[in-house]
Amino acid sequence: MNRTTTRRTATVIVSALTLASALTACSQKSGDSSSSSSSGGAAKAKVAFLMPDEASTRYEEHDRPGFVAEMKKKCPDCSVLYNNANGDASKQQQQFNSALAQGAKVIVLDPVDSTAAASLVQAAHAQNVKVIAYDRPVSKAKADYYVSFDNEKIGKLISASLVQKLKKGKIPAGSGVLEVNGSPTDVAAGLIKKGIHEGLAGSGVKTLAEYDTPEWDPAKAQTWVSGQISRFGTKIVGVVAANDGTGGGAIAAFKAAGVDPVPPVTGNDATVAGLQLIVAGDQYNTINKPSEIVAAAAADVSVQFLNGEKPTAQTTLFDTPSQLFDPTVITQDNLKAEIVDKGVLKAGDLCTTAYAAACAKLGIS
Template identity: 40%
Template sequence: MHVTPHFGRRRSAVIGAVAVGALALAACSSGSSDSAAASSGGGSKGKPIVALLLPENATARYEARDKPTFEKQLAKSCPQCRLRYYNAAGDAGKQLSQAESALADGASVLVIDPVDSKAAGAVVASARQQKAKVMSYDRVIYNAGVDYGVKFDNVQQGAVGMQSLLDKLKKDGKTSGNIVMMNGDPVDSGAKPEKQGAHSVIDKSSFKVAAEYDTKGWSAANAQNQMQQAITKLGASHIDGVYAGNDGMATGVVAALKSAGVKPMPPVTGLDTQLDAIQNMVAGDLYESTYLPVETEAQIGAKAAAALATGKKPSGALLNGTIDDGAHQVPAYLLKSVAVTMANMKQVLVDSGYLTVDQICTAAYQKACVTAGLTK
């Protein structure tokens, strides 16, 4: 993450023994922050506590977008609620310890974006013992039967990125060619369906997956190494396009292509519409980045958490489908993603207020912005 990205998307595995051990700890140092939706003190009788547990802070979206949007919406939807915020910094054991700390503080709702989707099941079991509700946020918690989930349709977002890539190649006059696929970390529950979605597009096309990698940690450095392997295997002139599961990996892909002196650059796709990725798009190094309306996800998540905190079930506008966690069908809201290229960047990102022209067109990108028509 991923998103990671991605997004924003960095995940690390943890074995069952670590999960059990973490839940047994009294988390004296949880890395949490406490923000009030009401002015009274935390833990006051009759003041529901909602705990938001996000997975990492290496990807900009979590601290810059998810947390503040969730916090603002919760204050609006449940003025009497208090928010306890935790970030696990990519450490699955730490997240389990943070969840235990939140429950010890009296949280009645846990909203969890899991670092490890399997290990997080231990959190749900612990919450059940205290009659606390659990929501999965942005990713699935496997085999746990949580009360509600909100996330992006990962199959759809994988299909969006791949379709955008193939459409570009066809527009350029190619009817076949070699595609390199840079998929996300299999530990992340979103990686497999995203990969499935991308394959659902390319597998029925005339294009070929000539090299494919699962990228540990959604890491730019790992993606760069893998892209170098693909260039060695296929030859630079035989790579027609690259699908990358998030913007960070796309950055690594572009670095490898440039290092190998590949000209012209084949189209490369990403996901998360991070600022640096959009700047790379303006500069001509990145063709596409899939936009995830994270603010909408956070708003829906906060509204659902408010409902659960006040003894209700999320329904109506907060419910449009289910999530299969491997053992249960979890009531959920699934969001759609949008492919962003230079053709619709201004409309989707700038006109919506997601980014400003000033943010994109810093000194290093002024000339490219003029060429792209963003500035004069």
């Protein structure tokens, strides 16, 4: 073989190798594109789930497990960064900043302080991170989405239900109800409060006094109600409490004062403790709003954001695309049908030894 032939052969080999390399590279790029398309932008992404307090047992018992479970279904490779601020806005800010530092692409935020949370939303948006307001809206900044039960409707339902109860009997002249609202830094509490006012308006039932409970703390609610019992005595014919925790605090105040029977008290969240008080006849109503429903919706919206999709909105609240779920009032009349028969709680979880006899009277076993 002469030198010319050798050079030609080498040129052919190099060209073939170059073409093969190029085809391999194209094939690899095509494969990467296909993989990215099938998994979307969600693969191995981090999503933060930041809850506001531990005074409401629902966050640890229902919201967190519900969110984690749905994320595992929708995005098995995603990581959930969970934290609870325990009622401390400064602590929540640190948790929020930590989520950003860890590379969270979506942050689901139930704010301790709905107004102060505006700066958190702005910080996230500066890093192209989506924020889903959860349960409590962010009023001073536009989050990317808001998911919750309809808080204003909750307030209206529990107060209207109490009015109906009171009107079945005689309401003495000069008597009225106490109103125990939620935290003054919680915009959702403000919506519940607005709904309570709507439910009482024009009812003929007087509001003797009302109180905004810091951090939704049951102990603070109990202390305030104790003072009102000393002030108004038997003029108190009912209490509109914004959740089961504050309602439980109110009931504890009446029992400590030796009031028997306890006047009807409302609640919200359908906690085990609240439902047991209803079974026992100490609490009149609560609101069934399975947190797992909202948690699952938040997980679904999170994955849509990770995949670059635009979630559809049912309505708009505080200039934010929103999805609001309808709550259900629970009293002794429908507790078995709505809570036990529908599997929200097992009879055994509700009817512990102290409540077994009361459950039996309601046909719950």
